[in-house]
Amino acid sequence: MLRLMDLINQLFPRSQNSRQDAKRRLQFVLAHDRVDLTPQILEQMRQEIMAVIARYVELDTDSVEFSLESDQRMTALVANVPIRRVRKEPTILDDGGDAPESSPQRDAEALESQPN
Amino acid sequence: MGRILVVTSGKGGVGKTTTTANLGMALARLGKTVALMDADFGLRNLDLLLGLENRIVYTALEVLAGECRLEQALVRDKRQPGLALLAAAQNRNKDAINPDQMKLLAEQLAGRFDYVLIDCPAGIESGFRNAIAPAQAAIVVTTPEVAAVRDADRVVGLMEAAGIRNSRLIVNRIRPGLSQVNDMMTVADVREILAIPLLGVVPDDERVIVATNRGEPLVLDKNLSLPGMAFHNIARRLEGEKVEFLDLDAPYNTLLGRLQRALQRKIF
Numbered sequence: 001m002l003r004l005m006d007l008i009n010q011l012f013p014r015s016q017n018s019r020q021d022a023k024r025r026l027q028f029v030l031a032h033d034r035v036d037l038t039p040q041i042l043e044q045m046r047q048e049i050m051a052v053i054a055r056y057v058e059l060d061t062d063s064v065e066f067s068l069e070s071d072q073r074m075t076a077l078v079a080n081v082p083i084r085r086v087r088k089e090p091t092i093l094d095d096g097g098d099a100p101e102s103s104p105q106r107d108a109e110a111l112e113s114q115p116n
Numbered sequence: 117m118g119r120i121l122v123v124t125s126g127k128g129g130v131g132k133t134t135t136t137a138n139l140g141m142a143l144a145r146l147g148k149t150v151a152l153m154d155a156d157f158g159l160r161n162l163d164l165l166l167g168l169e170n171r172i173v174y175t176a177l178e179v180l181a182g183e184c185r186l187e188q189a190l191v192r193d194k195r196q197p198g199l200a201l202l203a204a205a206q207n208r209n210k211d212a213i214n215p216d217q218m219k220l221l222a223e224q225l226a227g228r229f230d231y232v233l234i235d236c237p238a239g240i241e242s243g244f245r246n247a248i249a250p251a252q253a254a255i256v257v258t259t260p261e262v263a264a265v266r267d268a269d270r271v272v273g274l275m276e277a278a279g280i281r282n283s284r285l286i287v288n289r290i291r292p293g294l295s296q297v298n299d300m301m302t303v304a305d306v307r308e309i310l311a312i313p314l315l316g317v318v319p320d321d322e323r324v325i326v327a328t329n330r331g332e333p334l335v336l337d338k339n340l341s342l343p344g345m346a347f348h349n350i351a352r353r354l355e356g357e358k359v360e361f362l363d364l365d366a367p368y369n370t371l372l373g374r375l376q377r378a379l380q381r382k383i384f
């Protein structure tokens with residue numbers, strides 16, 4: 001079967017399908033154009049959001065995906081954050097202002113694994 | 117009061133002026149009165165596409181300076197008496213006029229004509245700002261290419277920010293043969309990406325270039341060509357008629373074309 005495909009591919013040069021390339025590249029670039037965020041700001045936002053999530057769950061930092069997607073002129077920030085495990089006690093930040101009430105103490109051990 | 121529409125795109129060379137000229141002429145043929153405003157100060161060419169370049173005496177600037185009346189500056193088209201052109205100044209630059217002045221002129225025209233179509237220059241700077249200032253709605257022209265679509269998206273966003281939320285899309289220079297072998301974005305692709313309503317589709321056709329050379333918009337032909345029909349249909353849609361979009365695949369539906377496509381679908 002594969003052999004036959006190769007032969008056919010040689011007889012009829014394969015379409016590069018540049019149409020799909022065009023669509024994919026446009027969708028990416030427009031999502032960024034539309035929100036008008038610099039890569040620096042985007043990265044800073046990514047780090048801050050990750051820090052907040054890391055207070056509650058242990059992240060698989062390497063496989064976190066963070067992207068802007070656009071649909072019907074609405075841009076969405078899409079984060080795919082694989083969770084290793086949920087922390088027993090959420091940790092609080094130094095300024096502590098926005099920590100949930102139920103977790104007054106800080107979990108020193110968890111804090112160490114926070115990316116920064 | 118007439119409707120004030122801007123024809124814009126961001127990118128240059130995608131067909132704004134061609135669209136303005138043909139749409140103006142097509143609306144006039146439907147019995148509407150139409151004023152075309154060239155907003156491309158310094159690089160005007162709407163007069164050329166209409167074949168009216170020899171009849172321009174005054175431009176928008178003389179009207180604003182009080183050197184002539186608006187009526188005197190309007191060039192009436194002898195082929196379509198409902199159509200008139202207010203030319204831009206060619207020997208000045210884009211800053212020769214400001215958005216308030218554009219508004220003033222467009223609103224005066226809207227008092228006398230059913231439609232005011234503004235031919236926007238390329239770019240997103242002062243010329244663009246001037247052109248969109250008076251507009252109630254926009255016609256965004258693009259071709260099915262990445263750079264043109266990106267720029268179109270940008271101007272749609274800028275117009276939304278300026279309060280113009282009802283932009284409609286024309287996809288120009290479609291080559292169905294190419295999208296069928298998956299080497300060009302289709303109208304559906306472009307529409308999906310830009311997410312604004314479709315107003316029309318225009319094929320890539322050498323008769324557009326011939327018409328440009330002659331200064332005779334396509335919609336003047338007795339037997340409308342396919343691109344001429346496309347512009348005629350756009351005019352009818354502007355008038356609120358429901359008109360099917362052209363089936364631009366038709367000329368490619370030859371036996372050989374069908375065979376090639378069938379093979380491609382099967383194999384890849």
Ligand SMILES: Nc1ncnc2c1ncn2[C@@H]1O[C@H](COP(=O)(O)OP(=O)(O)O)[C@@H](O)[C@H]1O
Pocket residue numbers: 125127128129130131132133134135238288289290318319320321322324325328343
């Ligand atoms: N549908 C089409 N088929 C073939 N040529 C076209 C088509 N639309 C525009 N053109 C050509 O493209 C060039 C640029 O068109 P123009 O209307 O001046 O663009 P813009 O005003 O956006 O800069 C012109 O030479 C014109 O004849």
Ligand SMILES: [Mg+2]
Pocket residue numbers: 132133134156161236237
């Ligand atoms: Mg032009």
